[in-house]
Amino acid sequence: MVVAGMDLGAKAIKVVILSEKGVSAKVKLFPDLDMAQSARKALEEALVQSGTELHELKRIVATGTGRSAAPGKPALVTEPLADAKGIIALLPLTRTVIDVGAEEGRGVKITPQGEVVDFAVNEKCAAGSGAFMESMARSLELKIEDFGEISLKATQAVPMNAQCTVFAESEVVSLIHANTPKSDISRAVHDATASRIAAMTRRVGIEKEVALIGGVAYNPGFVEALKRTLSLETLLIPDHPDFIGALGAALIAYEQAVN
Amino acid sequence: MILDFPQLISQWETLPVHVFTAHEKGEILTIGAGTASGAVSGAIQGTASGAVTEHWKWPEQSNVDLSMDWKKAARITAGIDVGSVSSQAVVLLDGKLYAWSSVRTGSSSPDSALKALNQALKNTDLTLEKIPYVVGTGYGRVNVPFAKKTITEIACHARGANYMGGGTIRTILDMGGQDCKAIHCDEKGKVTNFLMNDKCAAGTGRGMEVLADLLRIPIQEIGPLSLKVEEEPPPVSSVCVVFAKTEAIGLLKSGWPVEKVLASYCLAMAERVTALLNRIGVEKDFFITGGIAKNIGVVKRIERILGISALNSALDSQIAGALGAALFANALLEKEERGKS
Numbered sequence: 092m093v094v095a096g097m098d099l100g101a102k103a104i105k106v107v108i109l110s111e112k113g114v115s116a117k118v119k120l121f122p123d124l125d126m127a128q129s130a131r132k133a134l135e136e137a138l139v140q141s142g143t144e145l146h147e148l149k150r151i152v153a154t155g156t157g158r159s160a161a162p163g164k165p166a167l168v169t170e171p172l173a174d175a176k177g178i179i180a181l182l183p184l185t186r187t188v189i190d191v192g193a194e195e196g197r198g199v200k201i202t203p204q205g206e207v208v209d210f211a212v213n214e215k216c217a218a219g220s221g222a223f224m225e226s227m228a229r230s231l232e233l234k235i236e237d238f239g240e241i242s243l244k245a246t247q248a249v250p251m252n253a254q255c256t257v258f259a260e261s262e263v264v265s266l267i268h269a270n271t272p273k274s275d276i277s278r279a280v281h282d283a284t285a286s287r288i289a290a291m292t293r294r295v296g297i298e299k300e301v302a303l304i305g306g307v308a309y310n311p312g313f314v315e316a317l318k319r320t321l322s323l324e325t326l327l328i329p330d331h332p333d334f335i336g337a338l339g340a341a342l343i344a345y346e347q348a349v350n
Numbered sequence: 351m352i353l354d355f356p357q358l359i360s361q362w363e364t365l366p367v368h369v370f371t372a373h374e375k376g377e378i379l380t381i382g383a384g385t386a387s388g389a390v391s392g393a394i395q396g397t398a399s400g401a402v403t404e405h406w407k408w409p410e411q412s413n414v415d416l417s418m419d420w421k422k423a424a425r426i427t428a429g430i431d432v433g434s435v436s437s438q439a440v441v442l443l444d445g446k447l448y449a450w451s452s453v454r455t456g457s458s459s460p461d462s463a464l465k466a467l468n469q470a471l472k473n474t475d476l477t478l479e480k481i482p483y484v485v486g487t488g489y490g491r492v493n494v495p496f497a498k499k500t501i502t503e504i505a506c507h508a509r510g511a512n513y514m515g516g517g518t519i520r521t522i523l524d525m526g527g528q529d530c531k532a533i534h535c536d537e538k539g540k541v542t543n544f545l546m547n548d549k550c551a552a553g554t555g556r557g558m559e560v561l562a563d564l565l566r567i568p569i570q571e572i573g574p575l576s577l578k579v580e581e582e583p584p585p586v587s588s589v590c591v592v593f594a595k596t597e598a599i600g601l602l603k604s605g606w607p608v609e610k611v612l613a614s615y616c617l618a619m620a621e622r623v624t625a626l627l628n629r630i631g632v633e634k635d636f637f638i639t640g641g642i643a644k645n646i647g648v649v650k651r652i653e654r655i656l657g658i659s660a661l662n663s664a665l666d667s668q669i670a671g672a673l674g675a676a677l678f679a680n681a682l683l684e685k686e687e688r689g690k691s
Binding site for chain 2: 109111112113114115116117118119120121122123124125128129132133136137140180181194215216217222223226254255256257258261265268330331334338342345
């Protein structure tokens with residue numbers, strides 16, 4: 092039995108194809124403005140990768156901000172539900188999952204069975220999101236993939252006052268003009284983002300183990316900053332952290348198809 | 351119950367990720383998703399931010415009243431407002447407006463202050479040495495080296511608005527480059543209460559500049575263009591400037607004409623600042639200062655939401671802070687003189 096999980100995020104669509112034999116496709120697609128067409132294309136590509144025909148697909152479950160645009164009359168689930176299911180399957184010790192995506196940050200408290208106890212979300216403001224990090228990396232003229240590594244070379248903690256992404260850009264430029272090393276500015280940006288995320292997650296209560304998912308989990312500088320802010324010795328990070336929502340959706344699809 | 355199916359997640363670590371963009375047919379990368387997403391997002395951002403002309407900046411301006419003669423004045427005073435985006439200088443002769451300017455703030459506040467003053471005095475033979483009292487205000491006020499005193503921009507805006515619009519003004523909305531303030535004042539222009547937003551770019555001039563830059567439309571044309579819609583569209587739903595920018599791109603690509611996007615954006619900004627105003631309450635008369643007072647698209651919408659009109663002034667709304675500072679300088683100088691005699 093083959094099922095699909097789709098996560099239609101602000102920046103990328105992720106698709107996971109599952110069967111009893113395991114995961115057979117992981118596809119990520121950067122959509123254009125036609126979300127529905129992009130989502131259809133993403134699903135088609137995933138079916139090609141897994142060698143599955145459309146009619147073999149028993150069920151599709153979609154999550155993410157753009158989930159209503161998913162093809163094939165899918166069942167829809169919220170992001171916290173999908174995150175919880177996905178992370179508990181990979182890292183069963185997780186009780187708090189922090190998801191930092193392109194335009195949203197989320198803290199979700201979960202049970203050992205992968206059920207959602209409580210969650211907090213920021214989707215109103217770019218501070219504490221991947222968009223903030225990208226904007227700062229651009230101001231510093233650094234590649235986003237190098238940004239985290241560079242922050243780890245910081246020698247001092249420079250305070251950053253601005254929360255707003257737009258104002259933080261100006262502040263970064265002022266720091267550059269004041270000859271502050273890029274590594275120190277990078278660390279300040281990572282610390283500021285981590286403290287926003289930590290404050291949001293504390294609202295639901297932080298219980299160990301804590302896992303980090305979403306695209307920002309690839310950034311080692313952010314991982315260190317978050318560990319520092321939350322005073323954690325270990326922060327669990329699954330393989331392919333940006334696909335956890337899609338995996339969760341696929342697992343929910345499988346459960347629903349079985350019953 | 352998913353834990354009953356451990357085989358479902360077999361191959362999770364090893365199976366490669368395939369990454370595509372909707373624009374291209376082909377697959378762009380098949381390696382780790384982390385690096386791929388970074389490279390792609392970088393490329394998309396790169397094309398979006400290549401502006402050459404700086405549409406977002408207000409043109410620099412200056413004016414001098416040549417019917418007045420500074421040599422005959424008993425008291426010459428100046429006010430300098432070093433803002434985050436623009437700086438203004440105002441020169442008064444015996445408490446009456448003589449010359450003013452509005453220039454862009456550079457990376458150095460002292461230089462910007464001097465530039466503003468020189469610009470105001472460029473068509474006169476009056477020089478800084480002959481001005482005995484200068485007051486500095488604005489976010490860069492501590493860096494005006496030739497200022498005798500610094501006064502907050504809130505006090506200065508209220509004082510300036512009182513001069514520009516008269517003693518009946520009780521509520522002032524100052525929409526600056528990086529902040530927005532709602533101020534209550536008495537008949538003498540003395541501040542009685544205020545609220546400000548300086549944490550978030552939404553509802554500030556910076557938000558409008560981001561839009562001007564995105565659409566490549568000169569900032570002074572945004573207001574009039576935004577009023578050219580037959581029917582008012584709903585406001586952009588995002589509060590955050592970063593998200594609103596993305597939303598504006600989406601609306602344009604989906605076929606909205608530019609005027610409609612501008613109308614939607616101006617309305618969102620008007621709603622945002624009226625929320626701040628309503629927290630302290632709006633008492634008549636109402637006056638707007640700062641760069642956004644020159645954006646008729648935002649002003650008209652604020653007036654419609656509040657159900658009252660803002661008082662007009664023949665003077666440029668951006669000089670209110672510097673004018674207030676110069677008026678304080680005049681009063682302080684007068685007091686000094688009285689002390690001596």
